[in-house]
Each structure stands twice: as C-alpha cells, then as structure tokens.
Amino acid sequence: MASKKKIHTDMPLGEIYPRLLRYSFRYKGWLGLAGLGMALYAGADTALIYILKPLLDGSIVDRDPWMIHWIPFFMLGLFIGRGIAGFLSSYGMSWVANRVVYNVRTDVFDKFLKLPAAFFDKNATGRTTAMLTYYTSQISGAATSAITIMVQDSLRVVGFTLLMFWVNWSLALITLLVGPVIALVVNLVSKRFRRYSVSIQQSMGDITHISEEVLIGQRVVKVFGGEGHEREAFERVNGKNQRMAMRKATTSAASVPVIQFIAAIAIAFVVGIAVRDTGGGVMTPGDLATFFGAMMGMMGPIKRLTSVNATIQSGMAAAGAIFELIDEPGEPDDGDRSIARARGSIVFDDVSFAYPSSEHDVLRGIGFSVEPGQTVAFVGRSGSGKSTLLSLLPRFYDYDRGEIRLDTHAITDYRLADLRRQISLVDQNVVLFNDTIAGNIAYGSLGGIERAQVEDAARRAYAADFIEALPKGYDTKVGQNGIMLSGGQRQRIAIARALLKDAPILILDEATSALDTESERAIQQGLDNLMRDRTTLVIAHRLSTIQDADRIVVMHDGALVEQGDHATLMAHGGHYRSLHDIQFSRPDAL
Structure with missing residues (x-):
C-alpha cells in the first residue's frame, strides 16, 4: 500500500x-x-x-x-x-x-x-x-x-x-x-x-x-x-x-x-x-x-x-x-466579501493548476462559463482532470493561474465559509458519520433544522421508505461510514443532505457510477429534484445520464478540448463522439 x-x-x-x-x-x-x-x-x-x-x-x-x-x-x-x-x-x-x-x-x-x-x-x-x-x-x-x-x-x-x-x-x-x-x-x-x-x-x-x-x-x-x-x-x-x-x-x-x-x-x-x-x-x-x-x-x-x-x-x-x-499554514482565507445567496453564475477564466508535489500542470488553460440554473456536465477519460477541476470551486485547492469567478467576483474575494455555504456536494464515495440517519442528513450547520424539514428532504430524495422501515427510523445509527446501509441507501442520504442545505450550486461527482441500473434509476429521481432550479456541475461516467445537460465539457489530459450540447458534440465527431461510441459499442467506432 x-x-x-x-x-x-x-x-x-x-x-x-x-x-x-x-x-x-x-x-x-x-x-x-x-x-x-x-x-x-x-x-x-x-x-x-x-x-x-x-x-x-x-x-x-x-x-x-x-x-x-x-x-x-x-x-x-x-x-x-x-x-x-x-x-x-x-x-x-x-x-x-x-x-x-x-x-x-x-x-x-x-x-x-x-x-x-x-x-x-x-x-x-x-x-x-x-x-x-x-x-x-x-x-x-x-x-x-x-x-x-x-x-x-x-x-x-x-x-x-x-x-x-x-x-x-x-x-x-x-x-x-x-x-x-x-x-x-x-x-x-x-x-x-x-x-x-x-x-x-x-x-x-x-x-x-x-x-x-x-x-x-x-x-x-x-x-x-x-x-x-x-x-x-x-x-x-x-x-x-x-x-x-x-x-x-x-x-x-x-x-x-x-x-x-x-x-x-x-x-x-x-x-x-x-x-x-x-x-x-x-x-x-x-x-x-x-x-x-x-x-x-x-x-x-x-x-x-x-x-x-x-x-x-x-x-x-x-x-x-x-x-x-x-504551525502548518491553514487554508488561505483572505477574502473579505460576504455573500448571502449566490445567483449561481460561474466563470473559469484560463485556469491552470498543479498539485504542490507535482512539477507539471494537471489543468491547463481551462475556460468556460455557466449561467445560473444551468446544468453542465464534465466528461473525459480517467485522469483527464474532471474531479480536480471541480475541487477548485469550493477551494479545496487554489488555482495557480487564471481566475474563477462566482457572480462576477473572484472566489478568492469571498470569505471561505460564505463561499462554501453556496455549494452542495454529492460524491461517488459518500461520507457518512457514525450518527443517526437524521444526524447525517442534518449535518454540521444544518444541525438546528426541525425534524419535519429533515423528513421532507428524505422524501424528496426517495429515501423515506427505507428509512421508515428501519427499527428506529430516522434515529437509527448507520455505523462507521454508513456500513449498515447499502450503497444506494447511502447515496440517497447524501442527496437528502444536499436537498436540506438547499445551496444554489450543486456538484455531482460521479454520484451514480458505482450503482446498479435499478438503484441508479431510483436515485436519479432524487437527483432530478435536487438539480431543479440550481446551477449544477456534473462529473459523469455514464454518458446516458447527461445527454440532457445544457452543456457538456469534454476534458482530455488536463485541457478542455470540446464543449457544447449532446447533439452538437455528436455531430462534431471529436472526443465526445469517440467516448460515446466506445461506451455504447457502436460498430462504426471500430
């Protein structure tokens, strides 16, 4: 190891x-x-x-x-x-x-x-x-x-x-x-x-x-x-x-x-x-x-x-x-601009980034914009930089060159807590804590929210049925990292948590790639509720799940090589068409 x-x-x-x-x-x-x-x-x-x-x-x-x-x-x-x-x-x-x-x-x-x-x-x-x-x-x-x-x-x-x-x-x-x-x-x-x-x-x-x-x-x-x-x-x-x-x-x-x-x-x-x-x-x-x-x-x-x-x-x-x-330096938090609720406009302007331990850029000259309420999907082969790119928005890492703007202001201008309050995250690897289901949904700053709102978020995430069937319902302990729940159940808890936060920006990092088709279909209904009326950035492995996205950004080797909607990219016949044909086993891809 x-x-x-x-x-x-x-x-x-x-x-x-x-x-x-x-x-x-x-x-x-x-x-x-x-x-x-x-x-x-x-x-x-x-x-x-x-x-x-x-x-x-x-x-x-x-x-x-x-x-x-x-x-x-x-x-x-x-x-x-x-x-x-x-x-x-x-x-x-x-x-x-x-x-x-x-x-x-x-x-x-x-x-x-x-x-x-x-x-x-x-x-x-x-x-x-x-x-x-x-x-x-x-x-x-x-x-x-x-x-x-x-x-x-x-x-x-x-x-x-x-x-x-x-x-x-x-x-x-x-x-x-x-x-x-x-x-x-x-x-x-x-x-x-x-x-x-x-x-x-x-x-x-x-x-x-x-x-x-x-x-x-x-x-x-x-x-x-x-x-x-x-x-x-x-x-x-x-x-x-x-x-x-x-x-x-x-x-x-x-x-x-x-x-x-x-x-x-x-x-x-x-x-x-x-x-x-x-x-x-x-x-x-x-x-x-x-x-x-x-x-x-x-x-x-x-x-x-x-x-x-x-x-x-x-x-x-x-x-x-x-x-x-x-004495280790903490996360940089030099911004002084506060924000109550963002509209959700996002701009990546010629952004480049290299990990501190690396001599080479893993992202090079990335540029695109997202309008409030749009859904933008990011596709590309493993290692193309998709997850790294979206990890820059909540400032898990700070970019080296270029600028990322939220509602016309650089994200570094905002207070870190204010910036992250605008973002919800549903990851492929769901993190749950050794707490009750209710405690995992109403986690962190959501802890003071009333039980009725927690239950409503669970219903909209299509998680209420399995939660209420548990011996103690919402008060059931999930074990370390949710070991008592299935993968699909953990994913729906994460969706309920994001719904309860109700942030204007949502990041979905391959949220359904590890699930079987039936679980994915059930969870997609919760995701549809979650994505409604908010800016959504989706990292997708299965192209079938993002064909209706307002825009698809294609990444390759740390660079943005194509962007457009599904029909435009398919007609273009470039990287996206190649990925699509390989995934759907098209004869003309051979």
Missing part, C-alpha cells in the same frame, strides 16, 4: 519547552499549589534526615529528656506534613497536565479542520491521527510524573546538599565535584533519548497507518491474498519500533548504574576521609549519621532524575512534532 510523507520534528528544544510551558502557565494557581507541595515535600524529607542529629546526639548519647519526649511527635508531624505535601504536588501537577493535554489535543483537532487538502495528500491519515493519541500521551507523561520528579527530586537534592554543607562544608564540597561529570553523562544520554523518541513516534504513526489500511480494506486483503504482504509490512514497522524502544531502554538502563557508580566513588572517598576525622574537624555521631543520610538520600532522587530523562525527551520530541503540525 502507498506510503506517504512522514511527520517528523527538527524543532530545537529551546523552542519546544518554553512553548509547552505557556500551556502550563495558563493555570498559575494550580502550578503554585503544586510547587508549594513539592517544596514542602522536599523540606520534610530534608528535615527527616536532619532529625538524625538530635535523635542520636540528644536522645541516645546525651539522654536529653526534652528530646526524648518531643522527637517522636516531631517525626510524626513531619510524616503527616510530607503526605499532605505529596498529595498537593501530585494532584496539582496532574490537574495542570491533564488540562495541557486537553488543550493541545483541542488545538491539534482544530488544526485538522483548518488544514488544506494538500496536507492530507502528503500525510497518511494514520500518522496524523497518532498526533491525537500516541503523541499527546507522550506529552502527558512528560507533563505529570516526569515534571513532578524533576522539580520535587531536584528540590530534595538541593535540600540534602545544603544540609551536607551545614554539617561539614569541606566534605560536601568534595562530594559535589562529581556533579559536572554526572551532568555531562545526562547531556549525552538526553541527545540519544530524543533521537530514539522521534524514531519511535514515527514508527508508531506507520503502525497506525498500516493497521488502518488493513482494517478498512480487509475485504480486498482477503480476496487478493494480501495477508502475507501486509504482515511483512507490519513486521517491518513493528520491528523498527521494537528496535528503537530497546535502544532507548538500553541507554536508560546503562545510564543509571553509570551515574550511580560515579556517585559511589564520591561517597567512598568521603567515607574514607570522615572516618579518619580529617574532614574539617571531629564529627559527632549525629553529624556523621546526618551527613551520610543526606548523601544516601540523594541517590534515589539522582536515579529517578536520570531515569525520567527518557520520558521527558519523548515528551519533548512529541511536543515538537505537534507544534510543527499546529
């Missing part, structure tokens, strides 16, 4: 992190509460280590009665305060992180609605959908437990370090000499983490893409024996994902003992000095226990700070990819 351009990120960390923080800073109150909890938690841990000094020197050695009486209550109070502080920090950060993920997902989905068709041509659906699922989950991990560990354990390390300096500054200074070495190791590991995280995220997009294609096309896969091919394709991307994950896990697993070994060298060196009483004076048992308690207390936070780096780098890589998506 075809592969498409991969979404990746080259955005530097210096841009990603501040931008992610801006999402967090919308909730300064909750951040402040979480920060206070983290500070209190780190302070309580430092106080619990400090209490070793009065416990040993005052209670055990000197047998101070005040210490003996109050130390247990003091310790109990510290544990209670530590528990409250831990809850505040965890709950506060989780609240902020969930809101950040909610807002990021909302921004990504909003961007999906605004991106031009060219973006979706370049990027597979599975990879873009992964932005809302896998990528945002990576941000969630980086924004909750990871940030809590980063802040809370950093504060604990600071607290333990200050305590060590307070007990014996010279030994503390020796211990801190390993800090730059640890920082260097963490920096090297971070770069590898982020590189592997980007690869893992891309492979997850590939996994989603292949799975989606197989699920949608499972009938084709089965009939054409594609199981082996699809399994091999899936194994490739799944294997790459597994290899990248293992490299990331290996780096994480190796970095922790390396850092701990470096810290252990410092601890061993300090122990050797302390037991010889040469570390800045004689230390009491309480001093010694407090100093080494602080040193050992730092090992856990250092280990977690090193391990959590992988989660943070994954989150930053995901955030970078998401921000690049959000």
Whole structure:
C-alpha cells in the first residue's frame, strides 16, 4: 500500500519547552499549589534526615529528656506534613497536565479542520491521527510524573546538599565535584533519548497507518491474498519500533548504574576521609549519621532524575512534532466579501493548476462559463482532470493561474465559509458519520433544522421508505461510514443532505457510477429534484445520464478540448463522439 510523507520534528528544544510551558502557565494557581507541595515535600524529607542529629546526639548519647519526649511527635508531624505535601504536588501537577493535554489535543483537532487538502495528500491519515493519541500521551507523561520528579527530586537534592554543607562544608564540597561529570553523562544520554523518541513516534504513526489500511480494506486483503504482504509490512514497522524502544531502554538502563557508580566513588572517598576525622574537624555521631543520610538520600532522587530523562525527551520530541503540525499554514482565507445567496453564475477564466508535489500542470488553460440554473456536465477519460477541476470551486485547492469567478467576483474575494455555504456536494464515495440517519442528513450547520424539514428532504430524495422501515427510523445509527446501509441507501442520504442545505450550486461527482441500473434509476429521481432550479456541475461516467445537460465539457489530459450540447458534440465527431461510441459499442467506432 502507498506510503506517504512522514511527520517528523527538527524543532530545537529551546523552542519546544518554553512553548509547552505557556500551556502550563495558563493555570498559575494550580502550578503554585503544586510547587508549594513539592517544596514542602522536599523540606520534610530534608528535615527527616536532619532529625538524625538530635535523635542520636540528644536522645541516645546525651539522654536529653526534652528530646526524648518531643522527637517522636516531631517525626510524626513531619510524616503527616510530607503526605499532605505529596498529595498537593501530585494532584496539582496532574490537574495542570491533564488540562495541557486537553488543550493541545483541542488545538491539534482544530488544526485538522483548518488544514488544506494538500496536507492530507502528503500525510497518511494514520500518522496524523497518532498526533491525537500516541503523541499527546507522550506529552502527558512528560507533563505529570516526569515534571513532578524533576522539580520535587531536584528540590530534595538541593535540600540534602545544603544540609551536607551545614554539617561539614569541606566534605560536601568534595562530594559535589562529581556533579559536572554526572551532568555531562545526562547531556549525552538526553541527545540519544530524543533521537530514539522521534524514531519511535514515527514508527508508531506507520503502525497506525498500516493497521488502518488493513482494517478498512480487509475485504480486498482477503480476496487478493494480501495477508502475507501486509504482515511483512507490519513486521517491518513493528520491528523498527521494537528496535528503537530497546535502544532507548538500553541507554536508560546503562545510564543509571553509570551515574550511580560515579556517585559511589564520591561517597567512598568521603567515607574514607570522615572516618579518619580529617574532614574539617571531629564529627559527632549525629553529624556523621546526618551527613551520610543526606548523601544516601540523594541517590534515589539522582536515579529517578536520570531515569525520567527518557520520558521527558519523548515528551519533548512529541511536543515538537505537534507544534510543527499546529504551525502548518491553514487554508488561505483572505477574502473579505460576504455573500448571502449566490445567483449561481460561474466563470473559469484560463485556469491552470498543479498539485504542490507535482512539477507539471494537471489543468491547463481551462475556460468556460455557466449561467445560473444551468446544468453542465464534465466528461473525459480517467485522469483527464474532471474531479480536480471541480475541487477548485469550493477551494479545496487554489488555482495557480487564471481566475474563477462566482457572480462576477473572484472566489478568492469571498470569505471561505460564505463561499462554501453556496455549494452542495454529492460524491461517488459518500461520507457518512457514525450518527443517526437524521444526524447525517442534518449535518454540521444544518444541525438546528426541525425534524419535519429533515423528513421532507428524505422524501424528496426517495429515501423515506427505507428509512421508515428501519427499527428506529430516522434515529437509527448507520455505523462507521454508513456500513449498515447499502450503497444506494447511502447515496440517497447524501442527496437528502444536499436537498436540506438547499445551496444554489450543486456538484455531482460521479454520484451514480458505482450503482446498479435499478438503484441508479431510483436515485436519479432524487437527483432530478435536487438539480431543479440550481446551477449544477456534473462529473459523469455514464454518458446516458447527461445527454440532457445544457452543456457538456469534454476534458482530455488536463485541457478542455470540446464543449457544447449532446447533439452538437455528436455531430462534431471529436472526443465526445469517440467516448460515446466506445461506451455504447457502436460498430462504426471500430
């Protein structure tokens, strides 16, 4: 199956992190509460280590009665305060992180609605959908437990370090000499983490893409024996994902003992000095226990700070990819002209167009005009540019040269929403949503319309009989893309939707080509109602359905080669006559 351009990120960390923080800073109150909890938690841990000094020197050695009486209550109070502080920090950060993920997902989905068709041509659906699922989950991990560990354990390390300096500054200074070495190791590991995280995220997009294609096309896969091919394709991307994950896990697993070994060298060196009483004076048992308690207390936070780096780098890589998506230019909407209801006059004036990924024009110098209420049909062999041509009118793509005018004004002068409000579309590939039949007919801006109008549109589309025969009638769920309905039924729902919109311009893109003759005849009655009193542009495969069109435009290899009514074109004996004779198997076409 075809592969498409991969979404990746080259955005530097210096841009990603501040931008992610801006999402967090919308909730300064909750951040402040979480920060206070983290500070209190780190302070309580430092106080619990400090209490070793009065416990040993005052209670055990000197047998101070005040210490003996109050130390247990003091310790109990510290544990209670530590528990409250831990809850505040965890709950506060989780609240902020969930809101950040909610807002990021909302921004990504909003961007999906605004991106031009060219973006979706370049990027597979599975990879873009992964932005809302896998990528945002990576941000969630980086924004909750990871940030809590980063802040809370950093504060604990600071607290333990200050305590060590307070007990014996010279030994503390020796211990801190390993800090730059640890920082260097963490920096090297971070770069590898982020590189592997980007690869893992891309492979997850590939996994989603292949799975989606197989699920949608499972009938084709089965009939054409594609199981082996699809399994091999899936194994490739799944294997790459597994290899990248293992490299990331290996780096994480190796970095922790390396850092701990470096810290252990410092601890061993300090122990050797302390037991010889040469570390800045004689230390009491309480001093010694407090100093080494602080040193050992730092090992856990250092280990977690090193391990959590992988989660943070994954989150930053995901955030970078998401921000690049959000920064993608949306559909151009620079027009300032409003329009309530168009008359339906359309002019294509020397229009040329090339897809962004192509170096060659797929449409060249197209020119024709349509009067209000006329029906114009577009015919030609597959690949001649018919669908591309009509996709320019609602500005799914913008033409490169020439001009398209609606009611004498260039379509780029209109507000995009106003322009599209003038157009209804019935496509060969009907898109229905996993909603009720009524919800699919009264879709989008039609959602507030009364049920009676919905039912009237269904009757005019010749869909009422089969809808009312369903168990729940108009409230029947149609399933994903209308899987519960036949092709003809889906097509009639689409016609009812277009009738309900009542736009002055109608585009029919091979609306009946995939149907059998009986279904086509039934649907044609609905189409006749739909086409009445509106400008209609029809792409037709079966020439028998458009012989009564006011004008027929013949396309060939991206150019307009003929136009006129059926009789004129048949008499002319050109491309249209050739297409007609081939389709109707005329003997004189041989």
